[in-house]
Amino acid sequence: MNKFLIIGLGIFGRELAVSLIEKGAEVIAVDQKMELVEEIQDQVTYAIRLDAMDERALSSIGLEEIDVGVVCIGEDFESNLLAAVHLKNFGVKTVIARASNPTQEKILKAVGVDLVITPEMEAAERLSYRLMHQGLLDVTFIGGGTVAAKIKVPEVFVGKTPAELQLRSKFGVNLIAIHTPQLSKDGRQLPPIVNNNPDANTVFKEGDIMVLIGSHRDLQKISRLQNK
DSSP: OOEEEEEOOSHHHHHHHHHHHHTTOEEEEEESOHHHHHHHTTTSSEEEEOOTTOHHHHHTTOGGGOSEEEEOOOSOHHHHHHHHHHHHHTTOSEEEEEOSSHHHHHHHHHTTOSEEEOHHHHHHHHHHHHHHSTTEEEEEEEETTEEEEEEEOOGGGTTOOHHHHTIIIIIOOEEEEEEEEEEOTTSOEEEEEEEESOOTTOOOOTTOEEEEEEEHHHHHHHHHGGGO
């Protein structure tokens, strides 16, 4: 079981900690504020109040057993940076830190942080992309101009297969999954039926959601078809 250390229990840190627990990870959650520690203590493996800038206090956690340390201190970049440096110095296998702007990102990378995340910037980029391309139901930026997105199957695709439509050669996208919505007998929305890695001869049905990977431009080609 992977063991994670989450430092900083603001909205992002708290949500990350709970999400990791739900996926079966072991999570130690740390913050200076006791009220934040108390709010999450029943939802994680351990919740501890301490100052992550204090090397001695931080070492008391048992960092040699931590697989991934994530520093999520958003309000005080100096504390964020110092906590990340301490984790690197203590030999934590993977150190991830939060940045609020490109300058902070450069500094964190310069001190050897393994991965820098920019939640606000990424959220703004996803939202702007969805606002410009409203046929996209969800967007994840993979890097290098590659995007994963959920798109409702255009009407012109209904009754056809990926092979017939030549999604890869004609549109430049890869079909990863198909989500088929389902309703209960009384009309309530149920979790969709998920077909991961669908066969090339799978027939698209009305209401299906495609999970596609491709470039911004190629996904736009699919999105525009929804208006036809």
